[in-house]
Amino acid sequence: MIPPMITTQDLTLRVDGRLLVERLDWRVNAGESWCVIGPNGAGKSTLLRTVAGLRSPDGGSVALAGKPLADWALPALARERAYLAQSRGDAFAYRVIETVLMARHPYHADRYWEGSDDHAAAEAALRTLDVQHLAERDVRTLSGGERQRVAIAALLAQDTPLLLLDEPANALDLAHQVAVTDLMSRLCREGRAVVSVGHDLNLAWSGATHALLLMGDGRWHAGTTGEVMGPDLLSACLGHPIAAIAHGTRTVFLPDAPGSNLSLAPVRNSQ
Amino acid sequence: MSVLPAASRTRQRLVLLVLGVCALLALAAAGLAGSVPLPFADLPGAFKSLLAGSRDGMTATLLDLRLGRASSAFATGAALALAGVMMQALVRNPLADPYVLGVSAGAAVGALAALLFGAALWMVDLGALAGAVGISLLLYLLARRDLAGGRGAARTGESGVLLLTGVVLASACMALVTLMLSVAPESRLRGMVFWMIGDLAGASWRLLPWIVLGAALLLAVRRARALNVMALHADAAVALGIDVAFERRFLFLCSGLLTACAVTTGGSIGFVGLVVPHACRYAFGPDHRILLPAATLAGGSFLVLADTLARTVLAPQQLPVGVLTSLIGVPVFLFQLHQLHLRRR
Numbered sequence: 001m002i003p004p005m006i007t008t009q010d011l012t013l014r015v016d017g018r019l020l021v022e023r024l025d026w027r028v029n030a031g032e033s034w035c036v037i038g039p040n041g042a043g044k045s046t047l048l049r050t051v052a053g054l055r056s057p058d059g060g061s062v063a064l065a066g067k068p069l070a071d072w073a074l075p076a077l078a079r080e081r082a083y084l085a086q087s088r089g090d091a092f093a094y095r096v097i098e099t100v101l102m103a104r105h106p107y108h109a110d111r112y113w114e115g116s117d118d119h120a121a122a123e124a125a126l127r128t129l130d131v132q133h134l135a136e137r138d139v140r141t142l143s144g145g146e147r148q149r150v151a152i153a154a155l156l157a158q159d160t161p162l163l164l165l166d167e168p169a170n171a172l173d174l175a176h177q178v179a180v181t182d183l184m185s186r187l188c189r190e191g192r193a194v195v196s197v198g199h200d201l202n203l204a205w206s207g208a209t210h211a212l213l214l215m216g217d218g219r220w221h222a223g224t225t226g227e228v229m230g231p232d233l234l235s236a237c238l239g240h241p242i243a244a245i246a247h248g249t250r251t252v253f254l255p256d257a258p259g260s261n262l263s264l265a266p267v268r269n270s271q
Numbered sequence: 272m273s274v275l276p277a278a279s280r281t282r283q284r285l286v287l288l289v290l291g292v293c294a295l296l297a298l299a300a301a302g303l304a305g306s307v308p309l310p311f312a313d314l315p316g317a318f319k320s321l322l323a324g325s326r327d328g329m330t331a332t333l334l335d336l337r338l339g340r341a342s343s344a345f346a347t348g349a350a351l352a353l354a355g356v357m358m359q360a361l362v363r364n365p366l367a368d369p370y371v372l373g374v375s376a377g378a379a380v381g382a383l384a385a386l387l388f389g390a391a392l393w394m395v396d397l398g399a400l401a402g403a404v405g406i407s408l409l410l411y412l413l414a415r416r417d418l419a420g421g422r423g424a425a426r427t428g429e430s431g432v433l434l435l436t437g438v439v440l441a442s443a444c445m446a447l448v449t450l451m452l453s454v455a456p457e458s459r460l461r462g463m464v465f466w467m468i469g470d471l472a473g474a475s476w477r478l479l480p481w482i483v484l485g486a487a488l489l490l491a492v493r494r495a496r497a498l499n500v501m502a503l504h505a506d507a508a509v510a511l512g513i514d515v516a517f518e519r520r521f522l523f524l525c526s527g528l529l530t531a532c533a534v535t536t537g538g539s540i541g542f543v544g545l546v547v548p549h550a551c552r553y554a555f556g557p558d559h560r561i562l563l564p565a566a567t568l569a570g571g572s573f574l575v576l577a578d579t580l581a582r583t584v585l586a587p588q589q590l591p592v593g594v595l596t597s598l599i600g601v602p603v604f605l606f607q608l609h610q611l612h613l614r615r616r
Contacts, residue, residue, distance in 0.1 A: 049506075052510060053509075054506060054509055054510065074509070074512040074513065074514055075512035076512075077512060078510065078511050078512030079512075081510075082510065083506070083507075083510040085504065085506045085507060085510075088504055088507075089363075089504075090503070091363045091364055091365060091502065092365060092502050092503070092552070092557040093552070093556070093557055094499075094502075094503060094556075094557050094558075095556070098499075098556075098557075098558065099503060102496075102499055102500050102503060102507075102511070103511065105496060105497075105500055105511045105512065105513070106511055106512045108496065112496070112560070113279060113280045113560075114279075154507075158511070
């Protein structure tokens with residue numbers, strides 16, 4: 001049997017003594033696309049960083065492909081999972097193509113210069129994200145959305161079975177939000193696993209197969225989108241009444257009419 | 272798209288070839304220029320006797336003195352430029368220079384203390400080295416969590432603890448330096464001030480800076496690809512399988528050693544470590560595979576030329592080379608900064 005891509009056991013996350021996630025038992029299999037939903041400060045990014053191996057768990061354990069995170073050598077881990085950080089500060093004038101070629105680093109233990117296969121992978125990734133025309137540009141001159149698409153292209157070039165994305169739809173225009181969501185679904189159908197953090201429930205619903213709800217106080221709910229993305233649970237999670245409206249074959253999530261709740265403050269304090 | 276797989280390799284070779292020729296020209300200029308002109312006819316003979324290890328005749332003696340000083344200048348400039356590139360990658364800021372973490376300030380405390388007590392020249396060098404190493408160790412102890420965070424720690428190097436600690440330690444050292452300058456007797460003040468500005472007047476053939484430079488360059492060029500990824504983004508570097516904590520310690524150690532070597536030879540010569548990496552990045556791009564060797568060659572050539580100017584412009588009067596590097600460096604830097612600003616708008 002193939003071990004799950006991600007297995008967490010009793011995973012507990014704390015930041016500055018504040019409990020974010022308590023005893024999370026979670027399995028992500030190949031071919032599944034998970035979205036992580038929760039209010040600000042609920043630990044979504046912390047969870048993603050922990051699973052990526054960028055910070056250690058505050059309790060419990062994480063295993064990737066059946067092997068505990070601590071047992072992975074860094075280069076091998078880099079061929080197993082890719083991680084899209086929420087923000088990028090570019091200090092140096094790298095060209096777009098260079099930033100994407102750098103994502104091939106884990107495959108380069110034995111060579112100093114990139115080969116034509118790396119260039120092929122990088123150019124294919126740029127084309128997929130519709131940024132091939134920016135290849136020679138200085139990354140610091142890109143707009144927020146362009147930079148985000150280049151970063152996702154780098155992620156593709158890293159060519160890993162597991163992709164962890166922290167708010168991939170950030171700063172993207174509507175067309176590219178949909179395109180990136182479709183791209184992630186396609187990657188899952190090819191047998192990869194995707195975990196993405198996002199705030200857009202409609203994108204999550206259309207792109208993901210599964211959802212993990214972080215309530216912000218340690219509680220969590222994991223399941224297929226059909227199981228956990230009900231209006232009641234989402235309202236409780238996000239601290240605002242949410243209506244799910246059937247529109248043809250699709251479901252549309254809307255913040256409920258202000259008539260039912262005039263206050264702008266969240267019903268439940270997420271802190 | 273115009274990027275061919277072999278292009279960057281060819282480009283590296285071409286850039287290094289051109290810069291290598293420039294370095295040889297600079298050294299030749301340093302050998303020929305001076306208050307006493309060398310007759311061309313005597314040069315081959317003088318070279319021969321130098322290679323044979325003797326200094327017969329004035330031409331050979333002058334050539335030996337000038338080339339010895341030029342060799343030290345080259346090693347010093349190259350070390351400063353290389354340390355600058357490393358420091359900029361370490362703190363992920365293109366405006367950092369090798370002195371930003373206080374290594375030169377520490378060296379100044381050691382060297383000036385030795386000068387204050389009228390110690391011998393080798394004691395001054397030793398004082399500078401001890402000061403530089405001492406301040407680096409202190410900084411390492413204070414900022415070791417930021418430097419050596421490793422996997423599992425909070426974001427490595429994003430907090431700026433290292434940079435701020437270095438800046439504060441440097442200002443503490445500068446206070447000590449000011450104290451020593453204010454209590455120093457009149458007769459020793461000139462030597463102390465010259466040391467502070469950076470002066471290569473006493474420099475001659477030295478092997479140690481070349482060994483440190485060679486070793487640091489070799490090690491750095493081997494891990495240039497990792498440095499590229501680190502300079503891009505610390506988190507991304509970990510995600511791409513780079514041991515960021517190890518690389519940061521390596522950068523800290525190497526740039527500290529290089530800077531200590533440079534300030535021991537020539538005092539705190541300003542702007543080489545900031546302007547040369549900056550100019551190279553501007554001209555050849557930020558890829559460390561090209562940048563590291565290019566900045567090393569360019570830094571060495573730059574300081575050889577600056578030092579040759581320093582001893583010929585007002586000959587027989589000799590200027591401290593630090594004055595010239597700053598006079599050249601400031602406008603070059605301002606120009607680049609302005610260009611960058613215009614391009615980014």
